[in-house]
Amino acid sequence: MNTHAPLRSSPTLRVGTWAELGAHAQAVRSAVFVVEQGIPAELEWDAADAGALHVVACADGVPVATGRWLVCDEAGLVRVGRMAVLAPRRGGGVGRQVLDALMDAARAAGHGAVMLHAQESAIEFYRRAGFEPVGPSFVEAGIVHQEMRRRL
Template sequence: MNRSEFRFFERLRVRWAEIDAQKIVFNAHYLMYLDTAIAAYWRALALPYEQTMHALGGDLYVRKATLEYHGSARYDDQIDVGLRCERIGNSSILFRGGVFRADEALVGGELVYVFADPATQTAVPVPQPLREVLNGFEAGRPMVDVRVGDWRELGRDAQAIRTAVFVDEQKIPAELEWDVADAGAVHAVAYNRIGHAVGTGRLLSHVPGVAKIGRMAVSQAVRGSGVGRAVLEALMAQARARGEREVLLHAQASAASFYTRAGFSPRGPMFEEAGIPHIEMVRSL
């Protein structure tokens, strides 16, 4: 087992509560590490787990979990948990896992899930859309498709995401979220590979030569999986196509590092919008 067998990794750090009297990670915790990585794997697929299973009419149940120990992790080690979907049967899915400290393989694992009817917990065939997502991810295909259009085309899906993120989660008053600018803006919505909207943003004209990106929102369950970056890149591509020389945005302070990684620079002091600290950030195109 080596790292090159996996294209997906979740980085974890060993906590004090996870070591035993031998001062190494207690053996059962490696199953928890694999399970934590499985949750991150679903994020990488841009599939909110509960919503996805409901749409597919089933759920996944563990049939078998095995571990093989080669070495031991210790307190405060950084470990990388690799996962890959190795085989999809009629109703079963086999995931192969590996726990690594740098390049050292510590533990190998195998998780077998069965797709089943939640009401009866009887096995049913793995739905074709789920097969395609899993195989597509392992083949390195994009997990989201970003569509660009106007409010008439994309408003329904954009509104649902923005309501969930800004109104429900961040408690921004609805009357501050909705404005007349939506009607004339260019909107981008990211859809996962089973057709669910998971991210959105909009592009406005600011002053000649400068565009403004705003209302960037990603469904909570898939944050950190590249959805926001895909939406941002789509909006910047639209700005370039219009001949804009610069794009600006008002970033929530908590998201400033995300925009910094995308090439934006802060400009001016911090300020408040809708009771949330923001900073203006700009990028040349």
């Protein structure tokens, strides 16, 4: 699968399980987290994928962005994570489309709030989507992160 092909169309979003979308999500996450950011593959893949709700955006049949959410122990709260957009598509709105689709699915499932661990470089992206920082920043997988939350 060529994740660097020229992209001509608007992305199509799919919402589903890891069994349905895992291959596409894995392609984007590998390109962004493992190759671009140097996160060890063993830290990127976890058992939570199997129980998470996933969103994948494809353009011209090529996966270009992904994200997931998991139900948290705190009642009514889901945790968005593994948000990734291929470099050529950043800044064009597809990341926001994936985030909105995740939040819409959480709301439809009866959840009332979303939390996430934003990489320092993405804090403003999440602020624009209505998320607020909670607590001090911290290091996760060698990258500075900030917990952020938003009510649905």
